Amino acid sequence: MKQIFLIAWREYKQYVFSRGFFLFLVMFPLGLVAVSAAIGLAERNKPTRAFIVYDQTGEYTDDIDREIERRYFLSAISAWDMYLAVNAKPEALAKDVIPPPFAPNAVNEARAQAFREAGGFDAAQQAVKPFLKPGALGFVMPRASFERLPAPPRIAGLANLQEAEENIRPYLLEERLVARDGEKPRKIFAAILIPEGFGAGEDAPAAQYWSRNITDNALESVVTAALSSALRRDAITGLGLPQEALDGIAALQASVDSYRPDKTAEDAQLSLEDRIETALPAALTYMLLVIIFGAGNLLLTNTIEERSNKIVEILLSSVTANQLMMGKLVGIGAVGLTMPAIFLFGGLGASLVSASDENFMGIALTSLVSSPLLLIYLFYFLCAYAIFAMIFLAIGAVSNSLQDAQSYMGPVMLIVFLPLPFMVMVFQNPNGLVASILTWIPIYTPYALMMRAAADPPIWEVIGATALMLAFAIFMMRIMGRIFRQAILQASPPKARDIWRLARHETS
Amino acid sequence: MSDISVSLKNVTKQYGAFTAVDDLSFDVAKGEIYGFLGPNGAGKTTSLRMMLDIIAPTKGSISILGSDSAISVRRRIGYLPEERGLYRKMKAAESIAYFAQLRGLSRTSALARAHALLERFGLEEFARSKNEALSKGMAQKVQLLTTIVHEPELLILDEPFSGLDPINQQTLEALIREQRRNGRTIIFSTHVMQHAERLCDRFLIMAQGKKRFEGTLAEAQAKFAQRLHLRSPAPVSILQALPGVVAVSAEERLGGDTIYEIELADGTGPQHFLKAAIAAGMELTRFEQAGATLHDIFVALAEDEETEKTAQPDAGEAAA
Numbered sequence: 001m002k003q004i005f006l007i008a009w010r011e012y013k014q015y016v017f018s019r020g021f022f023l024f025l026v027m028f029p030l031g032l033v034a035v036s037a038a039i040g041l042a043e044r045n046k047p048t049r050a051f052i053v054y055d056q057t058g059e060y061t062d063d064i065d066r067e068i069e070r071r072y073f074l075s076a077i078s079a080w081d082m083y084l085a086v087n088a089k090p091e092a093l094a095k096d097v098i099p100p101p102f103a104p105n106a107v108n109e110a111r112a113q114a115f116r117e118a119g120g121f122d123a124a125q126q127a128v129k130p131f132l133k134p135g136a137l138g139f140v141m142p143r144a145s146f147e148r149l150p151a152p153p154r155i156a157g158l159a160n161l162q163e164a165e166e167n168i169r170p171y172l173l174e175e176r177l178v179a180r181d182g183e184k185p186r187k188i189f190a191a192i193l194i195p196e197g198f199g200a201g202e203d204a205p206a207a208q209y210w211s212r213n214i215t216d217n218a219l220e221s222v223v224t225a226a227l228s229s230a231l232r233r234d235a236i237t238g239l240g241l242p243q244e245a246l247d248g249i250a251a252l253q254a255s256v257d258s259y260r261p262d263k264t265a266e267d268a269q270l271s272l273e274d275r276i277e278t279a280l281p282a283a284l285t286y287m288l289l290v291i292i293f294g295a296g297n298l299l300l301t302n303t304i305e306e307r308s309n310k311i312v313e314i315l316l317s318s319v320t321a322n323q324l325m326m327g328k329l330v331g332i333g334a335v336g337l338t339m340p341a342i343f344l345f346g347g348l349g350a351s352l353v354s355a356s357d358e359n360f361m362g363i364a365l366t367s368l369v370s371s372p373l374l375l376i377y378l379f380y381f382l383c384a385y386a387i388f389a390m391i392f393l394a395i396g397a398v399s400n401s402l403q404d405a406q407s408y409m410g411p412v413m414l415i416v417f418l419p420l421p422f423m424v425m426v427f428q429n430p431n432g433l434v435a436s437i438l439t440w441i442p443i444y445t446p447y448a449l450m451m452r453a454a455a456d457p458p459i460w461e462v463i464g465a466t467a468l469m470l471a472f473a474i475f476m477m478r479i480m481g482r483i484f485r486q487a488i489l490q491a492s493p494p495k496a497r498d499i500w501r502l503a504r505h506e507t508s
Numbered sequence: 509m510s511d512i513s514v515s516l517k518n519v520t521k522q523y524g525a526f527t528a529v530d531d532l533s534f535d536v537a538k539g540e541i542y543g544f545l546g547p548n549g550a551g552k553t554t555s556l557r558m559m560l561d562i563i564a565p566t567k568g569s570i571s572i573l574g575s576d577s578a579i580s581v582r583r584r585i586g587y588l589p590e591e592r593g594l595y596r597k598m599k600a601a602e603s604i605a606y607f608a609q610l611r612g613l614s615r616t617s618a619l620a621r622a623h624a625l626l627e628r629f630g631l632e633e634f635a636r637s638k639n640e641a642l643s644k645g646m647a648q649k650v651q652l653l654t655t656i657v658h659e660p661e662l663l664i665l666d667e668p669f670s671g672l673d674p675i676n677q678q679t680l681e682a683l684i685r686e687q688r689r690n691g692r693t694i695i696f697s698t699h700v701m702q703h704a705e706r707l708c709d710r711f712l713i714m715a716q717g718k719k720r721f722e723g724t725l726a727e728a729q730a731k732f733a734q735r736l737h738l739r740s741p742a743p744v745s746i747l748q749a750l751p752g753v754v755a756v757s758a759e760e761r762l763g764g765d766t767i768y769e770i771e772l773a774d775g776t777g778p779q780h781f782l783k784a785a786i787a788a789g790m791e792l793t794r795f796e797q798a799g800a801t802l803h804d805i806f807v808a809l810a811e812d813e814e815t816e817k818t819a820q821p822d823a824g825e826a827a828a
Contacts, residue, residue, distance in 0.1 A: 006609055014597065309593030314654065316562045317587035318610040320579060489562060 003319040007327025008334065015298060015335045025342060048144050049189035051219060052151040052171070052178060054164045056196040060207075060230055061148070064192065067226035068146050070112070077107045077115060079142045080124060092131035102127050109251040146219055149178045149188065161195050165210075168193070172210055190219050200231045262456070277367045281453040282427045284377050287340060288450055292384045293416055295336035296392035299328060300405060303396025303488075312488055321485035325393060333385050337378075344368070376453050380446035383466075386473040387443060388416065390480035397487040398494055419444045423451055430455030439465045442472035479503045512571070513538045513662055513693040514559060519568030521554050521717075528554040530717040532568070536695055536710075541688050543704040543711030544697035545806060551717040552697040553590055556666050559695075560587055573662055583612040586660035590667040590697075592651045594639040600650050601626060601635040607654040618657070625653045629679075645676055652680065656687070663687055665696035669703055681707060701802040713806060721805070728805045736770040736778055738785075739794035750784045765793055 015021055055061045081104040084093070092098055101114035102124040115124070125139055150156070152171070158164045168191045170176040177185035190211035197205055207227055209220045233246045258270035306312045315324055347365050368374060391412055399405040419438055426435040430452040438448035439457070445465045449457070486502045487494050494502060514536040521529040529551040536542045544552050557563045559570060561578040573581040594603050601622040608618035626632045629649055639647055648671060655663065665684075669677050677700075684694055684707055698704055704711055705725060713721040721728060740747075741764050747756045755771040772781060778797050785792065 003610055006606070010595075010606060014595075018597075305596075306593075309596075310589060310591035311593040311595060313557075313562070313589040313591070314587065314593075314607065314651075315610070317560050317578075317585065317589075318582055318607060489557070 003323045004327045004330060007315075007319065007324060008329075008331035011302065011328055011331025012334050012338075014302070015332075016338055025339075029343075029346070046143070046145070048147045049216075049219060050147050050149045050178065050186050051190040051192065052149050052155070052168070052188055053192045053194065054151050054155055054158075054168065055192075055194040056159075056161065057194055057198055060194050060198070060227055063230040063233075064223055064226040065148060067222055067229065068144075068148070071222060072142075072144050073112050073116070074107055074109075075145075076121065076142055077112060080121065080139060081105070081107070083139045084128065087133055087136035088128065088131050089133055098128055098131050108253050110253065113251065146222065149180055149186065152176075152178055161193065164193060165208075168210060172212055189213065192223050194227075198227075200235060273363050273367060276364050277371065278454050280364065280367060280371075280373055281451050281455075282423070284373060284453075285423060285447050285451040288377065288381055288384060289416075289420070289447060291336045291339060291381070292388050295332050295385060296388050296416075298335060299332050299389055300392040300396045300399075300409075301402070302332075303328070303393055304399050304402060304405060307397065307488060308400050316489065321488060322481070324488075325481060325484055328393065329385075329389055332389065333382070336385060337381065340377075344374075373453055376450060380450045383469055383473055384446035387446075387469075387476050390476050390484075394480040394483040394487070397484040398499055400493050404493055415443065419447055423447065426451045431457055436461065440468065442469040445469035511538050512536070513540070513573060514695065515571040516555070516559070517569045517571075519555070519558060519565045519570060521551075521558060521563070522566045527717050529558070529565070532714070532717075532719055534712050534719065534722050536693060538693050539688065539691055540693055540709045541684065541707050542693070542695045543708035544695060544714070545699075545701070545704055545711055545802075546697075546714035546720075549716075550714040552714055553666055554717075555714070556587075556664055556695070556697065559664060560585065583658060584661045586655040586658065586663045588652060588655040588663075588665045588668055590670065592648055592671075594647055594651060594654075596638065596640040598639055599636050600631065600639060600642060600646075603639060603650060604654050604657050608657040611658040611660075613658055621657050622653070625657060626650075629653065644671070645673060648672060648676065649679075652683070656683075661692055663692055663694045663696075665694065667698060668696055669698055669700050677703070701806055705802045711802075725802060728802070732805060732808065734772045734778070735798040736772065736781060737767060737794070737796050737798045738770065738792055739765045739767050740790055740792050741765050742790045747785070747790070750781065750788060752781060752784075767794070769798070 053061045053064060080102075084098065084102075084104050088098065093104070096103065098104075101111045101118055105111060118124070118127075121139060121141060155164055155167050155171075158167060171178060171188050172191060174187050178188050179185035190209060190213075193208040193210065195205040195207070198207055207223070209223060211219070229250065232250075233243070236246045236249070237243065259268040260270055260274060261268070306315065312324070319327070344365070348369070395405050395408045395412065399408070422434050422438055425432065426438060426448060429435060435448060435452055435457070438444045439452070439461060441448075442465075446469065449462060449465065480503075482504075483499060483502045487499070512535050515534075517533050519529060519532045520527065532551070532555060544556070546552050554563070558565050559572055559578060560582075561570075561572075570576070570578075572578045573584050575581045578585060598606065601619065604622035604625065605613075605615065605618035608621060609615055613621070623632065623635055626635050631646060631649060634642060634646060639650065642650065652668070655665070663684075668680055668684075672680060681703065684696070687694055696707075708725070710722065710724050711728075712719060721731070737759070739762065747753060747768060747770065752773045753770055754773050757769050759767045759769050761767075770781070772778070782792075782795060
């Protein structure tokens with residue numbers, strides 16, 4: 001036992017106390033912060049995209065302007081809610097003392113209307129002043145995503161659509177710039193051409209969206225929505241309804257609350273906690289997959305190192321092949337558990353010192369610690385590790401170099417990552433057919449049952465598939481153990497056909 | 509308490525149809541330096557691995573330090589494999605201490621002994637250097653120290669001199685002698701006959717998995733044809749005609765004399781030859797008896813093996 005511990009400790013120390021591991025621990029959360037900061041920064045600093053409209057009908061430009069303004073106002077309310085989440089006193093948020101419509105809430109047309117009627121953002125800033133943390137900065141309106149510039153006179157004055165197209169091209173190709181009165185000339189991102197006769201009729205010509213950027217279709221969506229809304233308005237007006245009625249109809253939004261049947265009436269309404277609890281098994285499954293593969297790779301590389309360096313012979317004069325194998329399994333398994341443990345304790349520490357417990361991480365960690373998910377993760381980690389680690393160990397034992405190992409790694413990688421695309425289906429329908437099939441394939445049982453952990457799969461399925469998986473894990477440990485013990489000492493790696501012989505029986 | 513440290517009885521190791529070691533038996537006495545000689549592929553390393561119970565024999569029995577398996581007495585054994593290796597990222601002292609701990613020492617005493625040994629072998633300043641930073645010679649020394657750090661009763665060294673420069677070879681010879689003085693038993697395999705000649709109390713020569721010879725150097729020499737070296741101005745024809753002479757070869761000329769090597773037939777004593785030479789009127793300026801060197805014996809046995817191989821028809825030919 002002492003020997004197993006010594007080997008395990010050496011393996012563990014080699015990786016966990018290495019500069020690489022420390023850097024990973026520092027870099028991983030920093031990387032996450034950096035990525036989210038970069039996305040936020042990119043979003044905030046996305047320049048306002050300027051465009052022009054050539055409207056031969058003269059009817060739809062205002063519709064486009066209105067749609068852009070409507071969307072901008074909604075996004076500004078979202079930004080306002082985030083501003084309050086960071087800058088309002090936690091007790092004010094908890095006690096719902098901030099007056100509606102300024103208090104954080106669902107962002108929809110009704111709230112936007114109420115927001116406007118209550119005086120907009122200036123009034124909002126005044127209204128929340130007593131509830132802000134000391135020293136909180138004022139709210140800054142987000143940058144607008146789009147801005148319509150007036151079409152240059154040489155285009156606006158054209159009567160022919162084809163001529164307009166030809167004249168707009170140099171602007172879109174940035175050979176010419178568009179200027180608003182008194183402002184610096186700017187490049188345009190897109191041009192919208194609305195031909196004479198545009199309308200809802202089958203023979204009516206289509207509006208045209210011109211842009212060099214074919215990946216960013218946000219403006220195209222806005223224009224489509226604006227023009228569709230205008231056509232509906234025209235149709236409804238044609239039926240004799242007033243404009244106000246149309247605006248009222250357009251502002252209608254169904255309110256749907258989600259409930260879960262497995263909770264009591266008062267707790268049944270779906271909350272953020274519920275959504276996080278449902279998503280946690282998926283996050284843990286992907287972590288399981290990544291860590292199992294990472295740990296397997298560590299086992300593979302260090303077994304190859306010991307084999308090619310011939311250290312294994314000295315080791316085997318001091319310990320048995322079984323002790324060596326167990327020591328390696330325990331040591332690298334502990335490395336695989338250390339990473340999530342550090343992140344968990346780090347997260348718990350961070351949420352404890354955090355002023356608010358209403359944050360996403362706080363809810364996620366509370367759900368994780370208060371549910372059996374961690375125990376389930378530990379159990380399935382050990383099972384998946386027993387299966388896959390033995391495969392990687394055996395490959396290490398039959399390879400003198402990583403190059404040798406590559407020929408075996410191809411199929412193994414395929415097997416390891418094969419369930420990935422199906423995991424989305426399991427997440428969406430955790431008690432569906434795909435979930436059941438994956439559950440009963442022992443090599444994927446840990447992933448499938450981890451993913452289904454929050455969906456209460458049938459207990460007979462859990463017990464049956466787990467028993468089958470345990471039997472398979474024992475089988476793999478025996479077979480791969482035989483290969484490891486016999487192959488590790490062979491001077492030259494055994495050929496593929498010999499591996500089958502090694503797996504079948506242990507020669508004395 | 510037995511005086512036998514290691515005993516192999518009719519040990520055979522087969523890998524499928526290939527017999528690596530064939531019916532090998534020998535005993536190694538306590539406190540003895542025992543040489544394991546043989547050409548490449550003779551079965552030396554396989555035999556050593558079987559002694560250590562790293563691999564199990566197909567047939568036969570092995571007793572080591574009074575036990576049926578080296579596993580139960582491994583803390584009393586030190587093993588240096590032929591192909592050396594250390595963990596590249598481990599420090600020198602850590603490496604020695606790690607293997608000492610695996611063989612039962614506490615961490616404190618393993619580290620203390622590691623530092624003491626490194627100091628003794630002039631490597632103390634590299635104690636905290638990673639193995640990958642050591643020169644090849646230094647790394648080999650560190651590896652040797654991992655073998656003796658737990659002060660084993662039995663040392664099994666597989667080709668310990670290979671790859672060492674002459675200075676380190678001397679150091680290793682001295683270390684082996686010192687270990688023997690301290691009452692330890694040493695078994696080592698080697699290709700370098702001079703080391704075996706200088707160090708071994710007894711040795712075993714293997715070829716094709718079989719034992720070809722076991723005994724002392726004197727016993728080996730006695731088994732081979734006697735040789736005489738003599739110096740004479742007389743012509744070789746007189747010598748060839750003398751009774752009991754198998755072969756005469758001129759080795760070199762010194763002044764007007766020639767030095768001859770005479771191979772005598774079994775049963776022909778040097779005195780008998782001397783009398784006959786004087787009676788034949790030969791003028792001798794030097795006369796000495798020369799035993800076969802271990803090198804000669806080794807080569808002779810290896811040649812026998814080659815002859816056997818050539819003489820043995822393969823299965824296909826036999827069937828035809």
